[in-house]
Amino acid sequence: MAHARISMYMPPDIDPTKAAIAYGCRALPKLNEELQSPNLQTRQKALVALCDLxxxxxxxxxxxxxxxxESLKTLLKDEDNLVRIKTTEVLYIMATHNVxxxxxxxxxxxxxxxxxxxxxxxxxxxxxxQAYKHLAQLPAGARGIVNSGLIPSLVWNLHSEEEYIQEIILDTLAPCLQEDATEALDSxxxxxxxxxxxxxxxQLRSKAARALIAISIPLEGKQQVWQHEVIPILVDLLLDPDEEVQGNVAGALMHAAVTTEGKYAALDVDAIAPLLELLCATTHSKVCLNTIKALTMLAEAPEGRRLLQPHLPTLxxxxxxxxxxxxxxxxxxxKVIEWKP
Known part of the structure; x- marks a missing residue:
């Protein structure tokens, strides 16, 4: 006679949306075969399993x-939405690893x-x-994105994408622009x-300022920051409540003030006062370092030296x-502030 018994073991973990994974060294070859299957459900299940692995x-x-x-590259063109979504997810997860x-x-x-x-x-x-963002952390990856001619498209997408995706794009652009900012400046x-x-x-303010630092490395970038009247906005943001924004803005201002036009544009909007206020108020090393460097750039102008001489004790x-x-x-x-011609 049969008896009703409750097993002491957990029930098997069966996920109907995921392909069964073969044992040992056969696991990935089997999934790769299923990725190439003409059956839609088989491809979908293989991708779900691959995401975990x-x-x-x-x-x-x-x-x-x-x-x-190679199988995943083919699936990027698949007509099924779920297949494309899971394929890009697999690639995004793979991009988090150096290999x-x-x-x-x-x-x-x-x-x-x-x-x-x-x-x-x-x-x-x-x-x-997300995949591009992680790839750009590798110098060769950032160069690969630049050499693929994608910078104009990424800049264009900043106008149309959702805000949280714009943040990811800015994270991608910053290291890419350090490699070569030419296409971004032209775009x-x-x-x-x-x-x-x-x-x-x-987050957008902070990441945009970081991208401005990168695009201001070449002379043309510094000139465009001045020509497009970005410097007054940078000065206003020096007293932003977010420390990461402050640090990146001070860094962008420092790069922009390398040129004579940039120095005087910053002096014209009284940049020294908020820089000194920020320097006295912050304990954040990045903010402190970039602020001192920005003040150094402004001190290279005679007017800047004169304004900063009373504040030498602070420095x-x-x-x-x-x-x-x-x-x-x-x-x-x-040294720059004390210099006399």
Whole structure:
């Protein structure tokens, strides 16, 4: 006679949306075969299972070696929304690992992903921008994005994307512009960054200022920041309540004030007063360092030196700072302010 008994073991973990994973070394080859299946449900289940496995860099390495990236490139063109969403998710997860980023460069994933920049599925676009963001953290990855000609498209997407995706795009652009800012300057990136500086979203303000630092490295970038009247906005943001915004804005102002036009544009809007106020109020090393460097740039103008000479005691305090970079910056600032022709 049968009896009703409750097992002491947990029930099996069965997910009907996920493909069954084969045992051992057969797991990834089987999933790769299923990625190429003509059956839609089989492809979808394989992608869901692959998303779980790609969190492990060892599986990422094996997946690249057996040709999964080529299968995924094909699936980026799939007509099914879920397939494209899960494919971009797999690639995004792979891009969080160094081995995955290297694989992207070897298998031309950058351009393959770019075909979905205007995909109607917002999750697809978010995933691909996350993948680009992680790829750009690698210098070779940032160069790959620049060399693929994607900078104008990324700048253009800053006008149309949701705010949280705009933040990701700015994170991608900053390291890319450090490699080469030419295409961004030609694509009117500076006015776009200027617009984002005035956003109510503090993350957008901070990331836009960081992108301005990168685009201001070449002379043309410094000139455009002055020509598009970004400097008055930077000065206003020096007293922003967010420390990350303050640090990036001070850094952008420092770069912009390298040129004579930039120095006088900053002096014309009384940049020295908020810089000194920020310097006295902050304990944040990045804010402190960038603020001292910005003051040094302004001190190179005779008017700036004259205004800063009464404040030398304030700067001498930083000669004893625990951060050696801040000590050196203070030494240079004092030397420039005390210089006499």
């Amino acid at each position: 790609m969190h492990d860099p060892e599986y990422v390495y094996e997946a690249i070696n057996i040709g999964c990236l 995955g980023r290297t694989g992207f460069l070897e298998h031309d994933i950058i351009l393959a992903l770019s075909h979905l920049l205007d995909d109607h599925q917002i999750v697809c676009r978010e995933n691909l921008h 009117h990136a500076v006015p776009c960054f200027k617009e984002k500086l005035q956003s109510e979203n503090r 001498r305090v930083f000669l004893q700072h625990k951060n050696e970079a801040i000590q050196r910056a203070a030494q240079i600032a004092i």
